[in-house]
Amino acid sequence: MLVDRKPALKHLKxxxxxxxxxxxxxxxxxxxxxxxxxxxxxxxSWLDEGGSVLETVETTVxxxxxxxxxxxxxxxxxxxxxxxxxxxxxxxxxx
Numbered sequence: 143m144l145v146d147r148k149p150a151l152k153h154l155k156x157x158x159x160x161x162x163x164x165x166x167x168x169x170x171x172x173x174x175x176x177x178x179x180x181x182x183x184x185x186x187s188w189l190d191e192g193g194s195v196l197e198t199v200e201t202t203v204x205x206x207x208x209x210x211x212x213x214x215x216x217x218x219x220x221x222x223x224x225x226x227x228x229x230x231x232x233x234x235x236x237x
Contacts, residue, residue: 144181144183144232144234144236145234145235145236146235149231150172150231155171156168156170157169159229161188164220166220168186169213171211171213172203173206174212175208177208179208182206184229185230185231185232186229187199190223196220199218204236
C-alpha cells in the first residue's frame with residue numbers, strides 16, 4: 143500500500159501500451175520531479191472495444207531519486223482482444 147498516495151501523471155512516460163490479445167506488455171518510465179526520493183505505483187488497464195476492463199496490473203518503482211528516471215513494465219495474458227490500454231500513476235512511500 144502506498145502511503146501519502148498522490149496522482150503523479152506529469153511524472154509518467156509511456157513507451158508502449160499495446161492492444162490485442164495474448165501476452166501484452168506495457169512499458170515506460172517515471173521521472174521524480176520532487177525534492178526527495180519517492181516510490182511510484184503504475185496501474186495499467188487493458189480495455190475491450192466497449193471500454194470494459196479486461197485486466198488491470200499494478201507495478202511498483204521504488205526509491206526513485208530526485209531528477210532521475212526509472213523504467214517500469216507491466217504485462218498480462220489476455221484471452222480476449224483488448225481495444226486499448228490505459229495507465230495511471232501515484233506517488234508516495236511504500237512501507
